[in-house]
Amino acid sequence: MRKFLRTLSLVLVILFSVSILTPPPVKTSAASVSEIEKQIRQIYQQALAHSGKSSFHGYCGGLVNAELYYLGITNKVLGNNGNQEYDYFCGQTITNGGYRVRAYSPSRYTLEQALNAISENGTKDVYNILVGFQATYSAAGSRYGHAVVIHAILDGTVYYMESYDVNLNGKRFPEGTPVHCTIPEFAAYYKRTTASLDGVIYFGTKSYADLCRIYPSYLTVTADGGAELRSQPCEASVDASSQYIRTPEPGEVMTATGLYLNSNGEYWYQIGDEGYLPADKTQPGQLLYDDMSVAEPTAPSVLRQSKGFEVEGTVSSQYNTIYSVRAQVLPLEGDAIPATSATKTLEGKTYNLKRSDISKELSFRLLDAGSYRYELAAIVENYYYGRSQLQSEWKTVNLWSSDFQIVEGSASYNILSFDPNGGTVAPDQAVVTAGEPVGELPTPTLESSVFLGWYTADDTRVDSGLIPREDITLTAKWIDEQALYENWQSMGQCLYFHCDGLTTTGCVEIDGALYYFTSVDAAGQSWTLWTVAENSMER
Numbered sequence: 001m002r003k004f005l006r007t008l009s010l011v012l013v014i015l016f017s018v019s020i021l022t023p024p025p026v027k028t029s030a031a032s033v034s035e036i037e038k039q040i041r042q043i044y045q046q047a048l049a050h051s052g053k054s055s056f057h058g059y060c061g062g063l064v065n066a067e068l069y070y071l072g073i074t075n076k077v078l079g080n081n082g083n084q085e086y087d088y089f090c091g092q093t094i095t096n097g098g099y100r101v102r103a104y105s106p107s108r109y110t111l112e113q114a115l116n117a118i119s120e121n122g123t124k125d126v127y128n129i130l131v132g133f134q135a136t137y138s139a140a141g142s143r144y145g146h147a148v149v150i151h152a153i154l155d156g157t158v159y160y161m162e163s164y165d166v167n168l169n170g171k172r173f174p175e176g177t178p179v180h181c182t183i184p185e186f187a188a189y190y191k192r193t194t195a196s197l198d199g200v201i202y203f204g205t206k207s208y209a210d211l212c213r214i215y216p217s218y219l220t221v222t223a224d225g226g227a228e229l230r231s232q233p234c235e236a237s238v239d240a241s242s243q244y245i246r247t248p249e250p251g252e253v254m255t256a257t258g259l260y261l262n263s264n265g266e267y268w269y270q271i272g273d274e275g276y277l278p279a280d281k282t283q284p285g286q287l288l289y290d291d292m293s294v295a296e297p298t299a300p301s302v303l304r305q306s307k308g309f310e311v312e313g314t315v316s317s318q319y320n321t322i323y324s325v326r327a328q329v330l331p332l333e334g335d336a337i338p339a340t341s342a343t344k345t346l347e348g349k350t351y352n353l354k355r356s357d358i359s360k361e362l363s364f365r366l367l368d369a370g371s372y373r374y375e376l377a378a379i380v381e382n383y384y385y386g387r388s389q390l391q392s393e394w395k396t397v398n399l400w401s402s403d404f405q406i407v408e409g410s411a412s413y414n415i416l417s418f419d420p421n422g423g424t425v426a427p428d429q430a431v432v433t434a435g436e437p438v439g440e441l442p443t444p445t446l447e448s449s450v451f452l453g454w455y456t457a458d459d460t461r462v463d464s465g466l467i468p469r470e471d472i473t474l475t476a477k478w479i480d481e482q483a484l485y486e487n488w489q490s491m492g493q494c495l496y497f498h499c500d501g502l503t504t505t506g507c508v509e510i511d512g513a514l515y516y517f518t519s520v521d522a523a524g525q526s527w528t529l530w531t532v533a534e535n536s537m538e539r
Contacts, residue, residue, distance in 0.1 A: 036152045036159045037178040043070045044161060044176035050077060055175060056163035060146050061085065063163045064130070067149040071128060073097045073203050083145020086132030086199040093243070095203065099128065104200040112187035114200040115153065122156025122183060129153070132198035133190070146194045150186075158186045212268075215383035215390070217259035218319035220285035221269055223248035227281035233260040233268035245275045253285065257319045259383050259390075267385045279385035287382045291318040292397045297353075299374055299402040300417075302429040304471075305409040309364035311374070315351040315399060320380040325351050326396075327358050332371040332403065339367055369408045376400045407431060417473040418454070420444040425476070438466045441474075449478040452510055461511045484508060484515060 047066030048054070056063040060082040069077045075096045080088050089095070090103040104114035111131065119126050129150040150160045159180050166173040168189055173179040181189070190197075212233055232242035248254065258270035259279065267279035297313030315325055328341035342361035344351065353359055353376075376399045383392045407413065416430045416438055423446030432438050441454055441464060453461045454474040462474065508515050 033154060033157075033159070036154065040151055040159065040161045040178045041176070043067055046070050048176075057175060058163075060148070060163040063161075064147045064149055067151075068097075068130070071149075071151075073099045073128060081145065082147040083132070083134065083198070085130055085147040086201060089130065089201045090199055099203040102202040102204065104202065106197045106199055109200065110187070111190060111197050111200065112183060115150075115158070115183045115187070118200070118202045119153045119156070119183070122153065125152065125154050126202070126204065127152045128203040130201040130203070131190070132201070133194045134196045134198045145198065146190075148190075153183070156182060158183060160186075212260040212262045215259040215261070215392075216319060216321035216381065217256055217269070217383045218288045218291060219256055219382065219384050220253055220288070221256045221271075221277070221279075221282040222285055223250060223252045223254065223277065224281045224283065225250040227277055229271060229275045229277050231275050233270070233276040234262050234264065234266070242276075248277070255288070256282075256384075259385065261390075267390065269385070280388070282385070284384040284386045287384065287393055287395075289320065289380065289382070289395060289397050291320060292316075292322075292378055292380065292399060294353075294376065294400045297376075297400050297402070298428075299404060300429060301402070301404050301427055302415050302417075302431055303364070303404060303406050304415065305367070305369055305406055306365050307409075309359075309362065309374075309404075310354075311359050312354045313352075313400070315353065315376070315378055317349050317378070317380065320382055321347060322349065322351060322378050322380055323347055324379045325358055326377045326379065327362060328375050329362065329364070329367070330373045330375060332373055339372065340364065364406075367406050369406050371403065371405050374402045374404065405431070414468045415471045416468060417471075418442060418444070419473055419475040420446070421476040421478065422446055423449070423451075423476055423478065432468060435467065437464060438462075438468065439464050444476045446476075446478050448481055450481055450484055450515065452477040452479055453513065479510070 043066070044063075047056070047063055047070070050066055051059075051062050053059065053062070061080050061084070064082065064085055065074075065078040065080055068074045073095050078088070086103075089101055090105070092101045094100060102118075104117065109117065115129070116122070118129060131148050131150065133146040148160055148162060150158055152159045157180050159178055161176055161179060162173070164175050166179050166189075168179065168181055169185065226247070228247055229245040230242045231245060234242050254271050254277070256269035256277075257272055260268045260270065260276065262268065268276040269279050269282060271277050293316055295314045295316060297311075299311045300309060303309055311327075315322065324343055324345045326341065326343045328338040330336060330338055340363040342358045344356065344358040351358075378397050378399055379394065380397060381392050381394050383390060385391070407415075412434050414432050414434060416432050418425050418428050418430075418441075420428075421444075423444040425442050425444035427442060430438070441462075444451055453463075453476075455461055455477050456472065456474065461477075
């Protein structure tokens, strides 16, 4: 008896350990009946709009091909007839939309047996099933077949739509509306109304990776000997869709862009677009954060006291997950303690700064006159597999900074702002003493364009002699280089101007400025441009 109890205790310990170490299978998100019925109605309307038809009666292939496209199973609307659908997919492993293919042939399954096998006798909710029927000949000699897409089997009930009106169990379901019935009722109906079964295709989840838990991970890893790179994060014995790609050389350094935990409790690194590598066959290297960036950041460089501070730009990460964004304003002189700061907690890949919560929480209106620096940072968590377990590192990544000046809110000066109108300019603002000319203006740049000058809101061209009477914004005006050249060709101004040994083929006057051209050959195939102002040539 004592021996039996020891044995029983050992078995319980082993079972308890396994239950801790082996996570439960990850299941796909369930869809409700109302969601599936809504999906069916929406896809039917999309299919009609795509086909230009008012009805699919007699054109089951047109409806089925559209359904497969709008469900994402295919990346375009196919041209298969209904009798071709099963044959088209049965030899595939993955569709071009990225869905796994499992074929159930009539040599091994009846229609009812196939649906029971897929749904585990109605106990498992499943989605995206194609049923095809063989082509036969009618009495008139016409060849026909049929196909239908089952959108879901929920609690043993089949939900789908047909390309014609269905009368089932004394109820009429018009074309394109959700039909529902049990698996036996579905199989019996098509046994009465169609030709022989051609086969059943179960697309299931999009890929094995969809069954995994994904951790944000971005680092270099070194392959151990015998590590196999595969197309899906699982062993071939578990899922046939995981194809062998190659065996990395021992010591080969690769970049991992994601970490996957599959339903078997195994961790796999995603190696860019190449495939997946078992994490326990690698050694972690350097954790990477260079995927963090701020797109098109802008902020004022001069601000009047008591005014708001508008910041624009999008914080983004390609591989890491952003858990919080922090902005702070530091004085450039004196105390290094932030004058104002704010933090926004999130869990995502992007964050838009324009009119964001973090921008609203910064108290710019309370800052005294002086010089400051706006600093932006993101806190991210990077996962890796090391010492036989999942590990992570938190890191604050400095993203962007911008210096600015706050001036007293008096009328003794004016703030001059420069809008590059699609180009770039530095500085983008300046402080001008009231009653004084603005002086030298910055020159913006824009690829393949010629800068025509700075213009006021009423489209008046201004120069260094401008004396602003209030805060003012000047906007850059551009003309495409080729358009300017063609403008000269049509106007024919300043033909054969000669200066400093350079023979120009012409010039154009725009708002008082002359734009000259020189060509390498008489045909003008290669030319450069410069402006002439105040009798001096500026290349």
